[in-house]
Amino acid sequence: MHNSAAIGIFDSGIGGLSVARAVRALLPQESLIYLADTAHAPYGDKTDDYIYQRMQLISQRLLHLGVKAIVVACNTATTAAIARLRAECPIPIIGVEPGVKPAVAASKSGVVGILATPRTLQTPAFANLAQRFAGEAIIELQPCPLLVKHIEALDFHSAQTQALLKSYIDPLLAKGADTLVLGCTHYNFVADSIAAIAGPGVTIIRTEMAVAKQLQQRLTQAGLLAVPDNTVTDSFFSSGPLAPFCQQLQQLWPGANNNVQQL
Template identity: 65%
Template structure:
């Protein structure tokens, strides 16, 4: 591994683009290799073993492309098998997890709501995370099975999306939650909608910049930060529909980007 190699970022779809953009903002000299595994999505319908097999396959692909670090920009994949992935590979592997700790610190009512995919909320890793702060706040869990498909379809601010968000958030708010955790990277793309529907005075906790900072820390530790002025062009690939991915990039990536064929 050397400083000028790219950083690999992958997710089951486009949610990880929000994490990749935070990395782009924090580390402008780095180049990114983004892989959307939409051909095998959703991960939430697979066993942990199946998810780990996909994570291994993507990691091998990213290593063949010469990356120096990997960001697992998917909460479901992180909670399912990132420990196993780290045990198998020696390069830095950064995961994401719901920001329960900052949410607990931000809450004044002592009630925190976590919005996430059903699979993420069922994993032992998330149960351990939630239990860690159970004595400091009441942590309410809200599975949101319909949000990711809507976001993948770019229905970000439709009437249907707002109705779904209201249905998922109102039970939490009714129980006194003043802080909502976005427990899926896809949800970053509807953070403004969630904030608007939830109303004033509700904290929205998202973690993409924290992930970028952790990546920066690990790269600095291993002397892998790119010391150049600017990195090479970012690359974007999908295991699914290339035409859809191109449309998603045009909508969700703030800079010019092209979906490349595998």
């Protein structure tokens, strides 16, 4: 594996672009290949086996494209099946999980709210994560079944989306939560709205930069960091129709539409 090879990043849709942005900011010398599995989105209503099969196929495609590491930029996929993927993949696999540990450390009230897809909150992997890091804190779970659909539609600021966010956030605040965890990479695109609704006394925990730093560490350990003068390219793939994906990229990754392909 050559250090000039690209980093593969995938999600069921556009949520992982928030992680890709963090990787681009931290590692500007790296080339990226982003894959949106939009034909099979959302992952939140799929079984672990179905998600694992998609992860297998996507990782095989990314390996065929010559990537040196893969970032599973989806909380649902990470909690559902990343251990199985790591067991069979020959390159570093970096996942993303809800930031329970930093949230517990940041909380003063001892009550932490988790905003996530229902599927993520139902996985044994998430239960183990919460049990490992909760300590004396109370972990309150808030499934957000409709939010990803709004974000995929680039509906970040409408009155309907704001009302939906408020309906998810208010119950956590009523239980005393002073720290909210964004447990889905899609939610990073409405983080400002979440913070505004929650108020200045509430800490919002995001994990995309932590994932980028973990990737940086793994590449450093493997001697795979690109050199500073590396020729950088960003490529984008979708398993679904390209027109809506290009529209999403136009807003979230300007200039990407020159290098978008069908998976």
